[in-house]
Amino acid sequence: MGMSRSFRAVSALLFIATLVLSQSAPAQKSNSESAEKGFAAELPRIPPKTPGEALKAFRLHPGFRIELAAAEPLLASPVAIDFDEDGRLYVAEFREFNQGASRQPHGRGQVRLLEEQEFSAYNFEYADPVITRTLFELHEKEAKQLLDRYRKVEEKSKNRFPLLAAYDHCLKCSHLFNLLDSRGVISTTERAQLIGRVRQIACRVAADYLGQQTGAATSEAKQ
Numbered sequence: 001m002g003m004s005r006s007f008r009a010v011s012a013l014l015f016i017a018t019l020v021l022s023q024s025a026p027a028q029k030s031n032s033e034s035a036e037k038g039f040a041a042e043l044p045r046i047p048p049k050t051p052g053e054a055l056k057a058f059r060l061h062p063g064f065r066i067e068l069a070a071a072e073p074l075l076a077s078p079v080a081i082d083f084d085e086d087g088r089l090y091v092a093e094f095r096e097f098n099q100g101a102s103r104q105p106h107g108r109g110q111v112r113l114l115e116e117q118e119f120s121a122y123n124f125e126y127a128d129p130v131i132t133r134t135l136f137e138l139h140e141k142e143a144k145q146l147l148d149r150y151r152k153v154e155e156k157s158k159n160r161f162p163l164l165a166a167y168d169h170c171l172k173c174s175h176l177f178n179l180l181d182s183r184g185v186i187s188t189t190e191r192a193q194l195i196g197r198v199r200q201i202a203c204r205v206a207a208d209y210l211g212q213q214t215g216a217a218t219s220e221a222k223q
Contacts, residue, residue, distance in 0.1 A: 070114050089114050123178075129185040136176040136194075143169035143201045150208055163209050170201045 049057065051071040058066055069089050080092040090113055146166040153161055177194050180186050186194065 074114065074117065123182045127179045127183055129180065129183050132176055132179045132183070133185075136173055136180070139169040139172040139176065140197060140201065142166075143173065143205070147201070147204050147208060158212055159215075161212065163205060163212055166201070167205045167209070170198065170205055173198050173201065 051068055055066065055068050060066060070091070075091050075093060077094045078091050079094040082090050084090065143166045146162065146169070150158070150161050150163060150166075177198060180194070181191065
């Protein structure tokens with residue numbers, strides 16, 4: 001008797017479970033079909049604004065102003081921005097966002113310094129070779145004059161002599177050499193000569209700076 005009741009109870013539970021599953025199957029199928037269905041055509045179409053139009057759409061409090069820093073194609077898919085201590089703007093790009101909707105790869109996201117593009121164009125296309133060479137020679141001349149004067153300064157005044165200024169001119173010479181090299185206006189032979197001239201100044205600055213810091217003035221470095 002007890003076994004018969006248990007059998008009927010189990011049968012009832014199995015029947016209820018089968019009934020629930022049979023009713024939920026169409027719902028699951030419907031949800032699956034909804035997920036696969038595209039709703040793009042039902043979304044409202046908002047026409048894109050030009051950078052100028054977008055700038056005018058902002059509402060600002062009195063006393064504030066807003067300026068356009070960059071727009072496409074200078075950057076693409078921006079997701080975050082930040083400024084450094086010098087006020088330069090960095091932008092994090094997320095180019096791979098929504099790549100599944102396009103067969104064409106969008107590239108990878110990156111953090112770009114917006115001035116990089118302009119300086120790259122200047123270095124390789126716009127830097128005047130004649131002016132750049134003149135600047136190189138002027139900075140080289142000033143660096144050598146400072147180093148020559150350092151040797152003539154009294155010992156008590158050497159600790160405040162601007163050797164770092166000579167080092168700064170040396171760095172400028174190095175940068176200007178790179179500009180000349182980027183513009184393709186120096187031969188292989190001249191390239192080696194210009195590197196040697198920058199190296200000579202750098203060695204003299206290093207030797208004199210060491211002497212300045214240790215209190216023993218050094219006239220010039222080994223060449």
